[in-house]
Every structure is written in C-alpha cells, then in structure tokens.
Amino acid sequence: MTVKLLASACVLGAGLLLAGCGSQEEAQSPAPRPVRVVTVEKAKTGRSVSFTGHVEAQDQASLAFRTGGRMIERTVNVGDRVRAGQVVARLDPQNALATLRAARAALAAAESQLATATNTFERQDRLLASGFTSRANHDVARSGLQAARSAVDNAEAQVRIAEDNANHTELVVDAAGMVTARGAEPGEVVQAGQMIVQIAREGGRDAVFDVPEQILRAAPASAVITIALSGDAGVTATGRVREVAPQADPVTRTFRVRVGLDNPPDTLRLGSTVTGQVRLDGIAAIEIPASALTAANGQPAVWVLDRETSTVSLRNIEVESFSQAAVAVASGLAVGDVVVSAGVQALHPGQKVRLLGAGS
Structure with missing residues (x-):
C-alpha cells in the first residue's frame, strides 16, 4: 500500500513539474x-530629387606677375572687393629698370654701328661706281650694313621687352570682383606665373552639385532647378544647367554639374551651402x-x-x-x-x- 502511494506521488510530482516547465517556456517565448x-x-x-552643393563664381581668375622678383606690396586681402584697373600688388622695380637701361644703351650702340656701316657702304658704293675699289670690298661693306641693321632690330626688340617687364611690376585687375584667395605675401620672391591673388569676377554665380548618372539621364532638358540656402530656406533662386562634366569622378562616380543662377540674391554668397531640387517626370522607380x-x-x-x-x-x-x-x-x-x-x-x-x- 505504501509503495503504491509513493509511486502515485512520484507520477503526480513529475506531471506537475512538466506542466510547470511548459508554462515557463510559454512565458519566456x-x-x-x-x-x-x-x-x-x-x-x-513624376518625383522630385534634391542634392546638396555650394555656390561658386562663374568666372574665377588667378592673377600673377609676368616676371619674377621680390614682391614689396599687396594691397588686398581675402574678401576685399576690387575694381577694374586697381593695382593689387607690386614687385621691386629696380631690376626691371636696370634691365631697361641696359637695353636702351645697347640700342644706342647698335644705332651708332648702323650709322658707321651705312657711311662705309655708301662710300664703297661710290668708289665702285668710279672704279676705285674692288667688288670684294663693296661686298664686305654691304654685309656690315646688313649686320648692323639686324643688331638694331634686335636691340629695339630687347628694349620693348624690357619696357614691358618694367610696366608689369604692378599687378592690375582687369575686371571687378572679389578676392577669394592669396598665394604670396609681401617680401617673398615670386616666380613668373605664380598665383598672387584669386579673383571671383562679378557677373554670375553657379550652384555646383555632384549628381549620379541615373539622375542626369532622367532629368528633362532645360529643367528649371530650384536653389535654396541650406541655413535659410526662405532664400531661394532658380537656374538651369550650364555645364556638365564630361567624365565621372573616379571615386564617387558622380558628375559635376554647374547650374547658372538667375538673379541670385546677395545672401547667396560664394561658398554658401545650398540645396537644389528638380522634378523628374515619367520615371519608373x-x-x-x-x-x-x-x-x-x-x-x-x-x-x-x-x-x-x-x-x-x-x-x-x-x-x-x-x-x-x-x-x-x-x-x-x-x-x-x-x-x-x-x-x-x-x-x-x-x-x-x-x-x-x-x-x-
């Protein structure tokens, strides 16, 4: 009897244990x-796509001296506005002026040699006509005259070059704009062609974006792009694509697109971050x-x-x-x-x- 009760108790306990495990598993699920x-x-x-870009000048020029030398003055800094004809930098003119004086002295000497050669040839020409000189002496005089003339031509060319170099010791702006970069400081010895200042010329601004190829294919021709200043959505402008890079960027595989802005507000300054939006019509996507x-x-x-x-x-x-x-x-x-x-x-x-x- 006792054995049967123990067996029943074990069976009942095992059933309760299994039931408890099942409930725990259900609770944990x-x-x-x-x-x-x-x-x-x-x-x-149709849908609209947006891209982030920045504002650049349509025409940007790097100004440099035509000759090398020590720069003694730069009258502008980054952010300054300049006008056409304004002098923005100067080189020490002493070397250029000395070269000009030497060229003029060489020209004077060549002109003196030309006068002597001319007199000699004319005298030999008269003597040959009278039979008092030989043909060989006449030919020597002719050659001397031609050499003297060539020397004068060369000296005149050297004077013009020296005058041009002396005149270009001052760096002059050819169009109004704003200074966006500088490449040298007063006191430095600069080389011919080295950028001294970079000018963003007035007359137009571009919004520049990097655009995937799919969007270029999908965008309608002559699409109007809406441009908004990223920091102030109320500052807007419109424009059309002015230039598309012929080759994709090797890293991003996007194409550089320049959008010419129509009458942009002054608050769309150079370098400002902008958002461009264009609507693509009839694109399956x-x-x-x-x-x-x-x-x-x-x-x-x-x-x-x-x-x-x-x-x-x-x-x-x-x-x-x-x-x-x-x-x-x-x-x-x-x-x-x-x-x-x-x-x-x-x-x-x-x-x-x-x-x-x-x-x-």
Whole structure:
C-alpha cells in the first residue's frame, strides 16, 4: 500500500513539474513585435530629387606677375572687393629698370654701328661706281650694313621687352570682383606665373552639385532647378544647367554639374551651402518611406517580411536618391516585396512580427 502511494506521488510530482516547465517556456517565448509595412510597387510617376552643393563664381581668375622678383606690396586681402584697373600688388622695380637701361644703351650702340656701316657702304658704293675699289670690298661693306641693321632690330626688340617687364611690376585687375584667395605675401620672391591673388569676377554665380548618372539621364532638358540656402530656406533662386562634366569622378562616380543662377540674391554668397531640387517626370522607380531605411554591414538596408512565416530579414539596397520623406531605390528590392516601414529599430533577423497595418 505504501509503495503504491509513493509511486502515485512520484507520477503526480513529475506531471506537475512538466506542466510547470511548459508554462515557463510559454512565458519566456517573446510575443511577435508589432510593425507597419508597405508593399513595394513600381510606378511611372513624376518625383522630385534634391542634392546638396555650394555656390561658386562663374568666372574665377588667378592673377600673377609676368616676371619674377621680390614682391614689396599687396594691397588686398581675402574678401576685399576690387575694381577694374586697381593695382593689387607690386614687385621691386629696380631690376626691371636696370634691365631697361641696359637695353636702351645697347640700342644706342647698335644705332651708332648702323650709322658707321651705312657711311662705309655708301662710300664703297661710290668708289665702285668710279672704279676705285674692288667688288670684294663693296661686298664686305654691304654685309656690315646688313649686320648692323639686324643688331638694331634686335636691340629695339630687347628694349620693348624690357619696357614691358618694367610696366608689369604692378599687378592690375582687369575686371571687378572679389578676392577669394592669396598665394604670396609681401617680401617673398615670386616666380613668373605664380598665383598672387584669386579673383571671383562679378557677373554670375553657379550652384555646383555632384549628381549620379541615373539622375542626369532622367532629368528633362532645360529643367528649371530650384536653389535654396541650406541655413535659410526662405532664400531661394532658380537656374538651369550650364555645364556638365564630361567624365565621372573616379571615386564617387558622380558628375559635376554647374547650374547658372538667375538673379541670385546677395545672401547667396560664394561658398554658401545650398540645396537644389528638380522634378523628374515619367520615371519608373521604386520608392519606400524614409522611415524604412536602416543599415547593415555599413550599407543601406531594409527589413523585408516573409508573409508565410511572419518573420523579417535584413536586405541591403542601393539608394538612388532620397529626401526627408522618401527613398528612391536603384536595386535590391522587387515589386511585391513587403518592407517594414515602422518599428525597424528593435528588430533582429528571424524575428516574428505582427502587422499593425499595411499600405502600398
């Protein structure tokens, strides 16, 4: 009797233990996480894309001296406005003036030699006509005259060069603008052609962007681009593409695009960061909400739902463009894929989810 009671007690205890383990396992099993999803569709619709760039002058020139020497003065600094004809720097003129004096002295000597050679030839010419000199002496006099004339021509050319160098010891601005950079300081010995100051000339400004090839192909011809100052969206301007780089950047694989601004406000200063927006019409593309975007392995990614198992997995994608509201996907998603659009921060691969709502 006692043995039967002990056996019954053991069986009952084992049953209670198993029941308790099952309840613990059920309590530890996490509930499916609630998420919202969108179904990927590809439609041919117009959309807007935005890019960040900066403002540059349409025409920018580096001013330099034509000759080398010691710079004794620079009258402008970065940020100064200059006018056409203004002197912005000077070289020590002593060497140039000494060279000019030497060239003029050489010209005077050559002219004196020419006068002597001319008299000699004329005398030999008269003697030859009278028969009192030989043809050989006449030829020598002719050669001397030609050499003297050549020496004078050379000396005159050297004088012109020396005068030109002396006149260019002052660096003069040829058009109004603003100084954007300086390349030498007073007291330095500069070389011919070395940049002294860089001038952004007045008359036009560009907004410069680095644009992917897909957008270049999709953008309509003569599209109007809206430009806004990044720090103040109320400062805007419009423009059209003025120049597209013929070759892509070897690192980013984007093309440098310059947009000529139409009557830009003064607050769009050189170097300002701007945002350019253009509308692309009739482009077939996959778009997902910006909230669906996350990262995996250092690359853009999204959580994709498997409807059969109600689990999610990470998938890397290639982003074509993005805005604050949406992301245009170049590759990585197909029509019909279900992407998590809300709740992406707390997910892990293989996790079960529960749909709060679905949209497309």
